[in-house]
Amino acid sequence: MSTKRICVDPVTRIEGHLRIDCDIRDGKVVDAWSSGQMWRGIETILIGRDPRDAWLYTQRICGVCTTVHAICSVRAVENALGLEIPLNAQLIRNLIMAAHGIHDHIVHFYQLSALDWVDVVSALEADPQATATLAQGLSNWPNNSAAHFAEVQERIKKFVAGGQLGIFAHGYWGHPAMKLPPAANLMAVAHYLEALEYQRRANRIVAILGGKTPHIQNLAVGGVANAINPDEQSALNMERLAYVRTLMDELGGFVREVYLPDVTAIAGLYADWLPYGEGVTDYLSAPDFPRDAKGTDFGMPGGYIPNGDINQFHPLTHFGDPYFERNVKESIKHSWYQGDWTRSPYAEDTVPHYTDFNEEGAYSWVKSPSFADRPAQVGPLANVLAMVAAGHEGTKRYLDQALTRIAAITGSAVPMTALHSSLGRHAARCVRTQVLYDMLLENYDALIANIASGDYTSFNPPVFPKGEQMGFGFHEAPRGILSHWIVIGDGKIKNYQAVVPSTWNAGPRNQDDARGPYEAALIGNPVLDEERPLEVLRTVHSFDPCLACAIHLHDNQRQRVIRVSSV
Amino acid sequence: MNTEPLAFEHAIGPFLADQLEIRGISRRNFVKFALGITAAMGLPFGMTRQVMAALDRPAARPSVIWLHFQECTGCTESLLRATHPTVETLILDLISLDYSETLLAAAGHQAEAALHDALAQHPGQFILVVEGSVPTADHGNFCKIAGQTPQDMLHAIAPQAVAAVAIGSCASWGGVQSAAPNPTGAVGLAEALGLEGILKSDGSALPVINLPGCPASPYNLLATLLYYLTLHRLPELDTKGRPKFAYGRLIHDNCERRPHFDAGRFAEQFGDAGHRQGWCLYKLGCKGPETYANCPAIQFGDVGANTWPVGIGHPCFGCAEQGVGFHKALHEQAKVLSVTPTSLFPGVFTEHPGGVTVASAAVAGAIGGGALVYALGASQKLKQTEAASTSTTDEEA
Numbered sequence: 001m002s003t004k005r006i007c008v009d010p011v012t013r014i015e016g017h018l019r020i021d022c023d024i025r026d027g028k029v030v031d032a033w034s035s036g037q038m039w040r041g042i043e044t045i046l047i048g049r050d051p052r053d054a055w056l057y058t059q060r061i062c063g064v065c066t067t068v069h070a071i072c073s074v075r076a077v078e079n080a081l082g083l084e085i086p087l088n089a090q091l092i093r094n095l096i097m098a099a100h101g102i103h104d105h106i107v108h109f110y111q112l113s114a115l116d117w118v119d120v121v122s123a124l125e126a127d128p129q130a131t132a133t134l135a136q137g138l139s140n141w142p143n144n145s146a147a148h149f150a151e152v153q154e155r156i157k158k159f160v161a162g163g164q165l166g167i168f169a170h171g172y173w174g175h176p177a178m179k180l181p182p183a184a185n186l187m188a189v190a191h192y193l194e195a196l197e198y199q200r201r202a203n204r205i206v207a208i209l210g211g212k213t214p215h216i217q218n219l220a221v222g223g224v225a226n227a228i229n230p231d232e233q234s235a236l237n238m239e240r241l242a243y244v245r246t247l248m249d250e251l252g253g254f255v256r257e258v259y260l261p262d263v264t265a266i267a268g269l270y271a272d273w274l275p276y277g278e279g280v281t282d283y284l285s286a287p288d289f290p291r292d293a294k295g296t297d298f299g300m301p302g303g304y305i306p307n308g309d310i311n312q313f314h315p316l317t318h319f320g321d322p323y324f325e326r327n328v329k330e331s332i333k334h335s336w337y338q339g340d341w342t343r344s345p346y347a348e349d350t351v352p353h354y355t356d357f358n359e360e361g362a363y364s365w366v367k368s369p370s371f372a373d374r375p376a377q378v379g380p381l382a383n384v385l386a387m388v389a390a391g392h393e394g395t396k397r398y399l400d401q402a403l404t405r406i407a408a409i410t411g412s413a414v415p416m417t418a419l420h421s422s423l424g425r426h427a428a429r430c431v432r433t434q435v436l437y438d439m440l441l442e443n444y445d446a447l448i449a450n451i452a453s454g455d456y457t458s459f460n461p462p463v464f465p466k467g468e469q470m471g472f473g474f475h476e477a478p479r480g481i482l483s484h485w486i487v488i489g490d491g492k493i494k495n496y497q498a499v500v501p502s503t504w505n506a507g508p509r510n511q512d513d514a515r516g517p518y519e520a521a522l523i524g525n526p527v528l529d530e531e532r533p534l535e536v537l538r539t540v541h542s543f544d545p546c547l548a549c550a551i552h553l554h555d556n557q558r559q560r561v562i563r564v565s566s567v
Numbered sequence: 568m569n570t571e572p573l574a575f576e577h578a579i580g581p582f583l584a585d586q587l588e589i590r591g592i593s594r595r596n597f598v599k600f601a602l603g604i605t606a607a608m609g610l611p612f613g614m615t616r617q618v619m620a621a622l623d624r625p626a627a628r629p630s631v632i633w634l635h636f637q638e639c640t641g642c643t644e645s646l647l648r649a650t651h652p653t654v655e656t657l658i659l660d661l662i663s664l665d666y667s668e669t670l671l672a673a674a675g676h677q678a679e680a681a682l683h684d685a686l687a688q689h690p691g692q693f694i695l696v697v698e699g700s701v702p703t704a705d706h707g708n709f710c711k712i713a714g715q716t717p718q719d720m721l722h723a724i725a726p727q728a729v730a731a732v733a734i735g736s737c738a739s740w741g742g743v744q745s746a747a748p749n750p751t752g753a754v755g756l757a758e759a760l761g762l763e764g765i766l767k768s769d770g771s772a773l774p775v776i777n778l779p780g781c782p783a784s785p786y787n788l789l790a791t792l793l794y795y796l797t798l799h800r801l802p803e804l805d806t807k808g809r810p811k812f813a814y815g816r817l818i819h820d821n822c823e824r825r826p827h828f829d830a831g832r833f834a835e836q837f838g839d840a841g842h843r844q845g846w847c848l849y850k851l852g853c854k855g856p857e858t859y860a861n862c863p864a865i866q867f868g869d870v871g872a873n874t875w876p877v878g879i880g881h882p883c884f885g886c887a888e889q890g891v892g893f894h895k896a897l898h899e900q901a902k903v904l905s906v907t908p909t910s911l912f913p914g915v916f917t918e919h920p921g922g923v924t925v926a927s928a929a930v931a932g933a934i935g936g937g938a939l940v941y942a943l944g945a946s947q948k949l950k951q952t953e954a955a956s957t958s959t960t961d962e963e964a
Contacts, residue, residue, distance in 0.1 A: 063641020
């Protein structure tokens with residue numbers, strides 16, 4: 001039996017530098033290795049600095065998941081100090097999280113992963129009228145007209161005829177795994193372009209509140225730096241808040257009438273893909289969107305689900321929940337760091353030791369996290385499953401809508417277990433976006449009500465006592481649960497570790513040599529053309545990799561060609 | 568600095584077929600070449616005729632190769648937020664983005680092929696954009712793309728570029744990962760080219776335009792590209808290689824809160840009365856007085872009303888300025904590089920006929936000079952007072 005090793009390097013349409021190696025036998029992946037290819041040492045840089053500054057550095061871990069490392073960092077310091085923040089600050093942070101999350105999920109689906117499923121060249125042959133008929137059958141979006149689709153098609157035709165394909169060069173056009181009819185392809189291409197416009201609106205909300213984006217600059221340990229004053233021009237006043245509300249209204253249409261119909265249509269048309277990409281089925285997510293100053297009541301629940309069984313759900317109930325704190329560990333057995341240990345993030349050190357790609361030994365800059373000593377999958381799927389387990393009404397409603405829409409295309413009921421798949425991760429991300437939009441509405445109303453009550457406070461000053469304090473913060477970021485862990489000594493950072501969603505998912509084998517979620521999800525994945533492993537991209541992209549946060553398929557001989565070996 | 572039209576403007580958009588003929592390649596071979604390119608781009612063979620037509624006329628859009636090194640993709644993300652022009656107008660109508668790890672449809676070998684084609688088709692003609700720093704420690708092993716370090720990639724690609732743009736603080740001067748102790752030895756693009764001795768293939772230095780900021784404002788990149796595409800030369804640069812249209816002034820000198828600084832009205836803590844009235848953030852550690860950037864002028868997100876960090880109430884932390892952002896503490900007081908006393912100067916020009924007299928100009932000069940001396944002294948004193956108070960309290964901000 002011959003096994004071929006392929007190496008995709010670089011994995012594109014992700015954040016950062018990821019290498020993925022796969023062994024392929026009889027057209028299926030039989031083994032896989034995920035390798036993060038960049039290290040910057042930000043955790044090392046933080047040591048000795050002022051804990052109030054940490055969020056400015058950690059936010060630069062990632063410009064795609066911008067905001068998340070900033071918010072998680074201030075939460076960690078506040079947890080270490082036992083510091084509550086004003087309700088206004090909590091709500092302003094929540095609005096930023098919701099708007100950024102919606103932007104991020106939209107960009108992930110259209111710009112970063114749609115081209116795994118959508119054939120741009122086929123869209124050139126579509127009949128705009130047939131495209132309009134298809135799209136109007138899916139939703140009432142005003143731009144689903146034959147005239148609009150014809151205009152988009154003309155733009156793309158002109159672009160292709162120009163002979164400079166730019167980012168579309170060498171795409172997987174005409175690949176045997178591309179199965180959408182031309183009309184569906186044209187619809188998706190049109191929405192690829194429209195998505196760019198709507199993600200900008202989400203970002204304007206982040207800019208108004210955060211001062212800029214990417215990389216917001218309105219946070220502070222103890223709250224936010226936004227000055228709230230309806231009677232002042234240089235503060236968060238009614239004009240600014242009205243602008244946020246207007247942008248929210250514009251964004252809602254795209255989230256409800258385009259994103260959800262598109263994802264469910266593509267999932268339905270690719271129903272033969274529903275069995276692929278399951279992988280690790282222990283799921284972990286954080287509760288988020290706190291409704292109170294302490295962080296004990298959350299708009300979106302989260303917790304741990306072992307063995308893909310929502311009946312075994314264990315919720316995380318508050319900031320600082322010790323169940324989370326004691327169960328998270330990281331291993332460096334297969335990572336490029338000095339030593340071989342499995343430790344709590346509080347006790348970790350980060351000493352780089354690069355040895356090149358060695359699949360038996362170390363092969364990644366990404367560490368391998370575990371929860372209750374086992375790998376866990378994180379991300380929107382984990383979050384949606386937890387919310388269903390917790391009985392969250394909005395989530396159940398949107399999930400039901402999504403599964404019903406998919407079933408309408410496939411012609412048979414789609415069970416919840418179908419979510420344990422690559423397409424399931426896309427569907428869950430879309431469901432989560434619907435819930436995020438509800439969060440935007442809820443937190444906006446809550447902020448207005450609180451300001452109307454006369455409460456303008458936005459900041460509680462931190463006090464750093466002598467001696468040592470430890471704490472952690474968690475946050476359900478777009479790619480999954482994020483936690484930052486800090487040890488403070490006499491007002492300075494003594495140790496700092498970030499355990500990041502893409503670390504959970506992109507991590508190499510752990511202390512017991514168990515595969516990480518990307519690696520496990522690739523097993524059994526079909527590969528029709530080893531030269532063009534589109535299907536590997538489908539599964540890896542379904543996790544929304546973010547390698548600055550934590551990867552790329554690549555070959556360890558540094559050759560351009562596929563290395564073929566017999567096993 | 569460099570305002571002369573560059574020789575390379577002629578290099579963009581030659582007739583490829585003419586070039587091939589000059590090099591002794593026949594029409595028949597050109598057709599074969601076009602067939603090959605059509606296949607390489609993954610297009611059906613029926614489109615060869617269109618591809619040939621495209622190859623046989625000046626390239627409508629200049630080629631851009633965008634490399635990612637030690638970075639967070641924040642600068643690319645920043646571009647997604649631009650409105651004038653939008654990213655879709657940029658990549659569909661203005662430039663040909665021939666390689667970008669973030670946006671490229673292709674991955675792995677196909678991505679490498681896209682890069683290879685862009686180099687083969689546009690030698691000496693593409694603009695290189697670099698996002699992220701170059702790790703100089705441990706031979707660059709801290710960052711690898713397709714098995715290559717940033718240094719390997721720069722050796723292969725940079726000599727072929729017409730000019731380079733270092734986007735963001737990382738590519739300009741090292742950025743966040745160059746903060747002490749700079750574990751990976753991160754440096755900016757210009758420094759890396761110098762360390763590696765990389766020149767253009769004709770032996771001249773590769774022009775590098777630095778666009779610092781964390782991330783860089785998308786408009787500083789877009790305006791640089793449009794400057795070049797429209798005016799056919801590179802923008803005027805300062806001594807640090809930054810376009811003057813974007814980095815010609817201190818943030819402090821364009822800040823809408825500057826009158827509060829001059830009048831001595833300072834916020835002392837987030838949410839205090841001064842903060843809620845939009846007072847100056849200098850005492851909270853604002854680095855506007857030592858950071859050159861156009862943030863207050865163009866702001867962020869195209870939403871108006873002072874949407875930039877200082878505008879919403881947070882001090883500038885100097886993300887664009889080498890030696891300030893990620894080097895000085897957030898609440899550490901800035902060095903004030905420009906002190907411009909304002910209302911103490913009498914006007915030099917008079918509205919009355921007859922103009923200014925020599926005597927009144929001299930008086931104005933003397934008063935102005937005195938005020939400058941006074942203001943400098945006041946600034947020193949202010950700093951000393953602050954140094955004394957910040958060293959004793961942790962509660963500040």
